[in-house]
Amino acid sequence: MIAVLLVVFGLTPAYIFPVSADIPVYPNFDPQKTVGKWHPIGIASKLPELTEYDQKISPMDLTVEVLDGDMKITANYMSDGVCKQSALVFKHTDKPGVFEFPDGIAKVMDIDYEKYIIMHKKKLEHESIYLSARGSEVGDDIKEKFKKLVLEQNFPEAHIKYFENVEQCTPKAA
Incomplete structure (x- = not known):
């Protein structure tokens, strides 16, 4: 998901990242139904190694809010x-x-609002697909769906990474 996922981004002009027809987008997506906590399950990257940022942020639990x-x-x-x-x-x-952000565009590829979300994110320097879930685990059927979508986008199967349980933290109030 969302993953994905995580510095404050603004708006990117659509002409830089036109909405491509080859990335499936979930029909009638309702962002309000994504509110709450999500646990990253996996990531697939076009790069052989995750970026330093993805290595730090991708395995962390995420909280989604919807604002306008x-x-x-x-x-x-x-x-x-x-x-x-x-x-x-x-x-x-x-x-x-x-959705747009300064370095790119994100598309919700598939979602079961109560179970999982699969999101594609394209930035200037790379592409990635994220699998996040409401719980800390998903069934093999969902991992297979993720893998199928990843392979359909011509990502190498060897670039799929699943996260182990990672230590979570809460920042101290300033």
Whole structure:
């Protein structure tokens, strides 16, 4: 998901990242139904190694809020032994399930609002697909659906990574 996922982003002009027909977008996506906590399950990247940012943020639990149709995603993560917080705002577009941020575009590919979300994120420098769930685990059927969508987008199967249980943290109030 969301993953994905996580510094404050603004709006990117649509002409930089046109909505491509080859990335499926979940029909009639309702961002309000995504509100709450999500647990990252897996990521697939076009790059052989995850970026340093994805290594830190991707395995962290996420909290989703919806603000005027935009999705604000907050994650707590450990950096140099200190718990920090990062937030990302996906700006809604005129197409449900398609969101923009300064470096790219995000699309909700598939979702069961009570179980899982699969999201594609394309930035200038790379693409990734995220699988997140309401619980800390998903069934093999959902992992197979994730894998199928990843392979349909021509991501190498070897670039699929599932997260182990990662230490979560809560930042201290300032």
